[in-house]
Amino acid sequence: MNNQTRHVFRDFSIALLLSLIIILLVILTADASPQWIYQGF
DSSP states (O other), rough: OOOOHHHHHHHHHHHHHHHHHHHHHHHHHTTHHHHHHHOOO
């Protein structure tokens, strides 16, 4: 594996990890979403 593919793989892993964290946050806060949405307004 040369340097270019390793760089692309690392970027892909970071993007995948970020999207997984965002999905987890949405799922975990789905129950509490009315509270913080109404608090924001």
